[in-house]
Amino acid sequence: MTSPIGIAIVAASGGAMDDSVIQRGLLALEQQGFTVHNYYQPEQKYQRFGATDAVRIEQIHAAADNPDVQVVMALRGGYGLSRLLPQLDFQHLADSGKRFVGHSDFTAFQLALLAKTGAVSFAGPMLCDDFSRTETSDFTIKNFVDCLHGGTHAISFDAAGSRDVSVAGKLWGSNLAMLTHLIGTPFFPEVDGGILFVEDVGEHPYRVERMILQLHYAGILAKQRAIVLGDFSAYQLGPNDNGYNFDEMVRYLRGIIPVPILTGLPFGHIKDKATLAFGGDAQLSCVDGKAELRMSGWLPLSGL
Numbered sequence: 001m002t003s004p005i006g007i008a009i010v011a012a013s014g015g016a017m018d019d020s021v022i023q024r025g026l027l028a029l030e031q032q033g034f035t036v037h038n039y040y041q042p043e044q045k046y047q048r049f050g051a052t053d054a055v056r057i058e059q060i061h062a063a064a065d066n067p068d069v070q071v072v073m074a075l076r077g078g079y080g081l082s083r084l085l086p087q088l089d090f091q092h093l094a095d096s097g098k099r100f101v102g103h104s105d106f107t108a109f110q111l112a113l114l115a116k117t118g119a120v121s122f123a124g125p126m127l128c129d130d131f132s133r134t135e136t137s138d139f140t141i142k143n144f145v146d147c148l149h150g151g152t153h154a155i156s157f158d159a160a161g162s163r164d165v166s167v168a169g170k171l172w173g174s175n176l177a178m179l180t181h182l183i184g185t186p187f188f189p190e191v192d193g194g195i196l197f198v199e200d201v202g203e204h205p206y207r208v209e210r211m212i213l214q215l216h217y218a219g220i221l222a223k224q225r226a227i228v229l230g231d232f233s234a235y236q237l238g239p240n241d242n243g244y245n246f247d248e249m250v251r252y253l254r255g256i257i258p259v260p261i262l263t264g265l266p267f268g269h270i271k272d273k274a275t276l277a278f279g280g281d282a283q284l285s286c287v288d289g290k291a292e293l294r295m296s297g298w299l300p301l302s303g304l
Contacts, residue, residue: 103123103175122277169225
């Protein structure tokens with residue numbers, strides 16, 4: 001008989017927007033068979049953060065050092081990890097063998113972990129609100145569990161309008177704002193021949209274009225084999241856009257960036273999100289607008 005998988009919740013960035021739903025999220029994880037170790041304490045919230053910088057660093061290191069924990073999941077995003085990067089012992093965290101999971105602001109941690117150690121982490125759900133919502137997503141939960149336990153993982157998605165492609169490389173990227181934020185720092189990984197996936201929320205298409213152009217002008221995109229766009233939502237167009245929208249922005253970028261740009265990846269600030277192996281090996285194919293992303297390169301968990 002296998003032992004339950006221990007999962008730690010750490011307040012790596014912001015505090016919960018609604019502390020009353022935390023217990024519901026913890027229970028949802030327990031119902032998936034996890035043994036939950038909750039390091040987040042609402043009374044420790046400091047300003048907009050889940051705790052002071054020092055306490056948040058302690059939580060991450062303590063979770064990594066806990067022998068009963070195999071997975072470390074971020075409470076939520078928001079902002080705050082940028083403050084912690086110089087004080088985190090990334091080699092120690094990588095050597096712990098823990099599977100670090102999150103997205104949004106947690107991208108800063110994942111980029112730095114990859115840059116400093118080359119270790120694989122997982123772009124995926126967080127306690128808030130993937131597990132704390134009233135109605136959780138069966139797709140998100142199954143994708144998360146299957147990815148951690150499989151050692152390999154694959155997702156298929158509709159990439160209508162994307163050109164046919166068949167490439168392989170290291171999978172990396174995630175939140176677009178965090179990617180551009182860390183360019184030129186020691187926490188930005190140098191990835192050649194990679195597959196870059198990006199998403200963001202509340203960013204008008206012109207802001208998305210501007211950030212992607214920053215990556216392009218910095219020479220980062222030319223080193224990739226493909227760029228895959230996830231979900232970009234919760235923005236508003238205005239009359240002054242005069243026909244400029246997300247599709248027009250993508251069309252423009254495809255005209256100036258010599259790397260295939262695919263759309264439709266089910267990942268981002270959405271209810272139904274895939275879990276992706278950040279820093280893992282990947283093969284991406286697209287034929288007639290139907291895409292498949294296959295991932296490998298991590299040891300599967302045993303247990304559930």
